[in-house]
Amino acid sequence: MxxxxxxxxxxxxxxxxxxxxxxxxxxxxxxxxxxxxxxxxxxxxxxxxxxxxxxxxxxxxxxxxxxxxxxxxxxxxxxxxxxxxxxxxxxxAADSESILHNGEKAFISRYAxxxxxxxxxxxxxxxxxxxxxxxxxxxxxxxxxxxxxxxxxxxxxxxxxxxxxxxxxxxxxxxxxxxxxxxxxxxxxxxxxxxxxxxxxxxxxxxxNLPLATDAPASNHCGTCSSCMEVCPTQAITAPYEVDARRCISYLTIELKGSIPLALRPLIGNRVYGCDDCQLFCPWNKFAEITRETDFAVRNGLDDISLIDCFNWSEDAFKANMAGSAIYRIGYEQWLRNIAIGLGNAKTSPEIVAALQSRLNEASEMLREHISWALDKHLAGNI
Structure with missing residues (x-):
């Protein structure tokens, strides 16, 4: 200029x-x-x-x-x-739907x-x-x-x-x-x-404060499509353009600091940090492009990692693996809480039961409650 x-x-x-x-x-x-x-x-x-x-x-x-x-x-x-x-x-990155359908894997929202x-x-x-x-x-x-x-x-x-x-x-x-x-x-x-x-x-x-020239707003092109509402695992999209965060898996695994409601735990599946279902099934995302930003490339194999491996991390390992990641902000205890729910929803195996039992006695009251819930599901043979 x-x-x-x-x-x-x-x-x-x-x-x-x-x-x-x-x-x-x-x-x-x-x-x-x-x-x-x-x-x-x-x-x-x-x-x-x-x-x-x-x-x-x-x-x-x-x-x-x-x-x-x-x-x-x-x-x-x-x-x-x-x-x-x-x-x-x-x-x-590993295919999202493949990870979601593999109960032994930990699904992490693509943005993280x-x-x-x-x-x-x-x-x-x-x-x-x-x-x-x-x-x-x-x-x-x-x-x-x-x-x-x-x-x-x-x-x-x-x-x-x-x-x-x-x-x-x-x-x-x-x-x-x-x-x-x-x-x-x-x-x-x-x-x-x-x-x-x-x-x-x-x-x-x-x-x-600059009086810059403004742009025209975008028009809506959702039409009659309701794919996002239909696929939401917890039915958190209560009406078009309205989400009840209290049911949203992203809220439950990231924002909620305490106990996750019992009725919603089985619906979370193996989603341990966030949820992408509404985007995965949105037809407009067929036009999405891979980012050119190298900082958003997958780190530490988080796109394809087992629940047990994540659950077995020490706190030091969690901090090291999540350094510089958005996931770091939820902290170690909340991370283990989310993984415990994923393990509870997985197919029963001696390895899963052993992993859950190994942390039961040392866990905080909040974490112990989620581990106990997962163990009860496996030991009762309800998977």
Whole structure:
């Protein structure tokens, strides 16, 4: 972009908006869109969802109030949101359906097979902000957004860039924002779907005070399809575009810290971290592409690993194998809890019984309860 005092601010911002998209693609994002901050329709849906108690024990979903649905309440002066997506389907990963149908294996959601996406996305978003800041320093126009900010600085004739970056790390309605920014539409499973790339991708945001040019929102193409609702193992998709997190396997294995409800344990199968069923059977994912991001490649054989091997890890082994992974955040005890349920749902064998018994006495009360449940299933011959 060339420096010019004769171009109006809106034209400067249009050019900057186009450049931001080019820079984002160069940094490894697969799509970049820009939207305003009006989320009044999404706010009504979100508040209704909270009132129904569908957020379960995720208290943070409710405690921030309107900050989640009104970006300028979370980050003052926010005028625009830059929304990005990055594909994560790893290359050369074992076939998901084969792992799900093998009761001796541990199924881990495809997004968690590589490096923690929070770190990857946040780093790239920060680099994008640095590119924006560098470009703004070359402009010499009356600032439409004066003030001091985290990314800003400069004289009165240079736009001050204020921003914050987010990757599933704050009260942000990222799917609603991404839909408004044209990245895709909210599917009946509540995940974002892109017509050309399916849904196997991460989302991230930059809240900014710059009056950038906005994109048209995406249109919905789910039609009459209800595959995601039909295949959900726990029937957590209670209505189109509505999920009861308390029944969702991703919530149960990741967000829920205590005891998993007895009635849901057999339905979890061998899904020990997250659940991909609604995406695996979504017809739009026939267009999904393998990620080019090396950080999302499979680590430590997590795409094809046995339940017993996972259960036999020491805490040190867990920390070593999961270092830099999103799985590390759930901790060792919760990991063993999830594996115990997977073992309880597996076909009975002397090896499984021995593995469960080996941890029974040393386990915490919460973990012991899940191990005992699994042992009771095997010793009662109910598998």
């Amino acid at each position: 060339t420096d010019s005092t004769t171009q109006p601010v809106n034209l400067q911002m249009q050019k900057l908006s186009a450049s931001i998209k080019d820079w984002g693609l160069a940094l490894g994002f697969n799509h970049v869109g820009i939207t305003d901050t009006d989320l009044h329709e999404a706010e009504a849906r979100h508040q209704d969802w909270i009132k129904k108690g569908f957020h379960g024990e995720m208290d943070y979903m409710a405690k921030h109030g309107i900050k989640r649905t009104r970006p300028a309440e979370l980050v003052p002066k926010t005028l625009r949101v830059i929304s990005v997506r990055m594909d994560y389907l790893p290359p050369n 097979l590589g490096r923690d996406y929070h770190k990857v996305m946040r780093s790239r978003l920060q680099k994008l902000c640095e590119k924006i800041q560098a470009e703004l320093s070359t402009l010499n126009i009356p600032s439409p957004c004066e003030g001091e900010g985290q990314g800003g600085g400069g004289d009165k004739t240079t736009p001050v860039f204020e921003y914050r970056v987010f990757t599933d790390s704050a009260p942000v309605l990222e799917v609603a924002l991404a839909e408004k920014a044209g990245l895709g539409w909210r599917g009946k499973h509540t995940l974002l779907i892109n017509k050309d790339r399916g849904s196997w991708f991460f989302l991230g945001e930059i809240y900014t």
